[in-house]
Amino acid sequence: MTGKQLSRRRLLAAVGLAGALSGCAELTGDSSRPGDSTSATRTETDESTPNPTTADAQEGGELTGDYRIHNFVERDSTDLVLNGDVFRYNGLSSLLTMTIDPLREQWVDQVMDVARASDVNVIRCWGFPPTFDPAAGSVHAAPGEFDEEWFGVFDYTVARAKEAGVRLVVPLLQGVHVDASNERRNYAPSPATYGEWSDTADYTQYTKDFIEDDQANEYFKEYIEHLLTRENQYTGVEYRDEPTILVWECANELEFHHPDRVGDSLDFWYQDIGSFVTSLGAQQLVGTGMHGATGDVYEPWTVRCDFVQDHRADAIDVCSFHHYPVSGRPETSVRVRSPELTRRYMEHKVALAYEEVGKPVYCGEYGVPYLSESIGEVLVSRLETAEEASDVESNAEYPMAYPDQHDDGVLVTRREHLDWESYGLKKRNDYFRYATEVAADTGLEGVHWWRLIPARIPEEVGEDELPDYRMEELGSAILQDDQETFDVVQAYAERNAQNTTDRSA
Known part of the structure; x- marks a missing residue:
């Protein structure tokens, strides 16, 4: 089945929304949650603008041009700084840039409204359409051919974020391993597509055939240049000059994926791509977007990256890592890290960034899936x-x-x-709380909670069905009605603001 023939049911299931849209106020902008409140912890906007409550939130579809972001976040040693003050943030991840009805702009509106109501000031979103989006096959269909429809949705996303005072972390390449025969996951920008286009690469299975091929990377650079030199139709600003973009990530979780190269450094590749981004005049920070698992302390079962060497590349401004303390697939096996191990893993990554690399660090993905007693x-x-x-x-x-x-x-x-009575959302919230404690204590620049879906549980899902529904249909998704989760997120924002004030002083 091709992308253009993808059914709505399969499409929504891919997003993690199967059935949930029927209970999400038709994505009309009604993003209110029980207990929404105004907080005074927002410090990232360039002008003194009150943090809007849900009642202030726009209903969507129209941009006012009342932009709240004007200046770039910069790097000063191991700190991010804005207007001379230490900048630490409260983040989310969300799939924003989709061309699918009824999502599109309404989806962006929902996410931004929930973010503003929850003191979230940075969101990580793809700089390309998700692979289940019909636009994925045409966004970079061939050398020199680009899909205007998708780029228009990206324009709206950035403009809406700029109005909401929400900055964006944007990966430029879907680096997660794809086999060249996997059509749905093979769309550009991806290693498989660019490797297949190249006359000098032999891309069949391993990403190394993209990473080490000059011609394949020239095709990727064509995509980067098209995006960064594009003028946003709503703001009139080219993306290389847009302060709403906090970080351009070279790729999302790119690794060699070769039996002889597992864990090898990509510092040469990050240096090449990062330097190209800045050569275009981009004023934003550049990051790796890596997963960060190195197979040493606290994680001997996984070897994916060379965290220290990769981030030492001169073209990289900020370190990043991803962390899933509860990981795996319910139908196979699930690994759960204890709270102590979770804390130590994150502390270790921050220490490496500060002491071995000497750069700021953020957690680009932090997710905990819902598990039910059917796991066993x-x-x-x-x-x-x-x-x-x-x-x-x-x-x-x-x-x-x-x-x-x-x-x-x-x-x-x-x-x-496990004690399933105490698992589910309660356990997820506990793990989120552990991460906020580490972030506040170590100076971690920000955490991106994985991942916001601005929807509600369908009314027809009963209490007995809810655990399995959340596990099977929604996984790690954060819904707008997950009030206790947002309580943790907002508490982190408040503590973060205080720590930022203390460090700036």
Whole structure:
């Protein structure tokens, strides 16, 4: 089935919204949530503009031109700064740039309204259409051919964010591994498409055939230049001059994905792409967009990147990493990191960024999926004392232990049954809270909570069905009615504002 033939049901399921749109006020801009309140913690706008409540939020579809963002965020050593003050932010991730009805501009309006009502001032969104969007096949259909419809939606997204006082972190390439035979995930900008276009690359399976090929990267640079030199039809500003863009990320989670190159550094590639971005006159910060798992302390089971070496590239301004303390697929296996392990993992990444690289760092994705009791057994990883871990054979099949990973404990993974009564949204909110504590204590520049869907649970989903519905249909999605989650997000914004004031002083 091609992208143009994708059914609405499959489309919404791909977004994580199957059935949910029927209960989301038809995406009319009604983004109110119980307990919405005005907070005085917003510090990122360039002018003294009160933070709007939901009652102030626009109903969507019209831009006022009352823009709240005028100046660029810059880097000063290990800090982000705005107008001379330390800039730390409260972030979300959301798929904003879609050409699909009934989403499109109304979806953008919903997300921005929820963000403003929740003291969120930075959103990470793709600089390309999601692969399930029909526009994905034509946004860069061939060398020199671009889809105006999708770029028009991107224009609206940036203009709406500029009005809302919400900055954007924008990956330029969908770097997640794609096989050249996987049509739906093969659309440009992607390694597979550019590798296939090239006369000198042999892209069949491994992203290295894109990463190391000059011609394939020239096609990618063509896309970058088209986007950054484009004039937004609503703001009249070219994207290289647009302060609403906080960071251009070179790619989303690009890695070698080759058995002989796992975890190898991409510093040469980041240097090439980052330098090209700045050569176009872009005034924004440049980041990697990497996942960041290096297979060393706290994560011996995953090797994906060279976090320190990659971020040392001169063209990279800011470090980033992604973290999913509860990960895996419900139909196969799920790994749960203990709260202590989650904290230490994030602290370790911040320490590497500050002490080894010497640059600011943000968490580009932080998500926790909803799990129901139908999962059954899961793999729980935690730190134990040597005595507690004495019954586990080191480096054997699960359960397994890594006794050399820590000075004060043994990293152990065991098969366990979780207390499902205390899981679900409560556990997700707990994990979000752990992340806010680390961010506030370490100086992490921001966290992007994965991911906002401005919708509501359909009324026909009963209480008994809700856990499995959320797990199977929505996964890690944050809905606009998840009030306790937004309470955590807003509490972080308040603590963040105080810490920002203390550091600036």
